[in-house]
Amino acid sequence: MKTTVPLLAFGLLSLTICAGADDHLDHDKVRQLRKYGQILPMEQLLEQAARLRPGQLIEAELEHRHGGYRYEIKILDADGRVHELELDAATARPLHHEIEP
């Protein structure tokens, strides 16, 4: 009985983190990929993003797609608009970006 509560909590947690996006990688995986040099550090990526869309990072997601890693980041600009950018996680090359309504 003692172990069931944390177990249940873990189940809930993994469910919330992974819900609906099976190809989204969690931050521990992100750190691992960066450590192995498979993706660029987030800092470098943000420098690239700031060149495209200056603003504040509000959300980031790393996806594994078509054998590569791509970052989906959301930037809040000074006017209060949210921009979504897609960058290649290994090269920081922009894939495409759009303005969220």
Place this chain on the structure above:
Amino acid sequence: MISLETRLHLGLALALTAVIGSAWWIGHIALHHSSESVIYSRLEHDAEGLLGSLRSGHGHLHVAARHLTPVYNQPLSGHYFVVEDDQGNRLRSRSLWDEDLDTRALAPGETAAWRAAGPDRQSLLVWAGGYRLDAHLLTLTIAEDVSEFDTEIDFFERLFALLAVCGLALSLVLQRLIVQRAFTSLRPLYRDIERLEHGRAGTLTEQVPPEILPLVRKFNRLLERFGQRLERSRTAAGNLAHALKGPLTLLRQQLAADTLALDAEQRQGLLDQVERLRQIAERQLKRARLAGAGGAALYFEPEEELPVLARLLKRMHAPKQLHIAFDSAIRGPLAVDREDMLELLGNLLDNACKWAEGEVRATLSVNDGELLIRVDDDGPGCAEAALATLTERGLRLDEQVSGHGLGLAIVREIVEGYGGQLTLTHAPLGGLRAEARLTLEHPTSDRAPRSA
């Protein structure tokens, strides 16, 4: 010697710098300390909240996501935590993303706080505490980005420093104004010293700040004492000369009378000596009379002195109806000793008055730093040959009118004392013309007054 103003400036600048500097330092410390302690206490609260939602099982650490503030999930949000247990498990907040925090292992109940550099040029305040959860030992490290806050404090500190520097500069300017204002109150004193130097005043004004009033009073007392001493010695000399005259006349009379058994040569020798004594006494007496009242080492001011001199001479030659005309284009004081001038002019005019029928004319002018004094009379004048001897030897040409020869000798002495020249010629009025040329000195020259 450093000027008073510089000293005051230095003193104020040092004092203000010390005061403002320490105020700045204390403010800096207090601001950082109090604000950081507020942040640390919030971090501690967050840590306790986090601890409440921590679960451990299957050799893993978990945190119930619904208990977490969203900022801990937002990548590089500036709010981070790391939980480590003694099993080597490590839980990072999602906000750390691909970064990590340096941690320290702490025993339960132990806490620590420090600053660290964070991702994306963030500046972190880190708080860590050691806990015991079930059988596990935990260290919870929680951090917050304070770079914006630092910028704010930095701005305020710069503003404070700027205001302090402005305040310092303003205080110095203000002090300068006050000091200058204080020194302008000394201006009447400067003016009086100048006037004293030019012989136009006898004392200094006592309308001065109380700090220097004792000095001015002392100085005035000294001036007064000098004046009195001069007056006294002058009076004494005059009195002595006057007192000597009687006995000398008696002596002369007795010598002249043939009652004493003396041969002619001895008699003449004694008479000569008595005559010399009489002349000296006469000279002193005249000098004392001419000097009149006046301060020490005053300069000669023709405008003021000449009319007085004329009145005096008219009185001295009382029964004679004399017209004494002065022609002087000189304004203001002359850089010559007053008594020298009075003696010189007095003697020349005295001579002229003695010989004049009724008219004496005196001209004073200054040319290229040379003072020319010309005194004419309408008397009988002098023969050409006699003029030369008179100028050369200048003595005792005249035996009938007393004092003439001696007067000229004194005049010559004074004129030579000024590096000048005395010439005697014929006057257009018919009598004798005496011309004295004197080199004027610079007013500040400290040539000792001859009469002192």
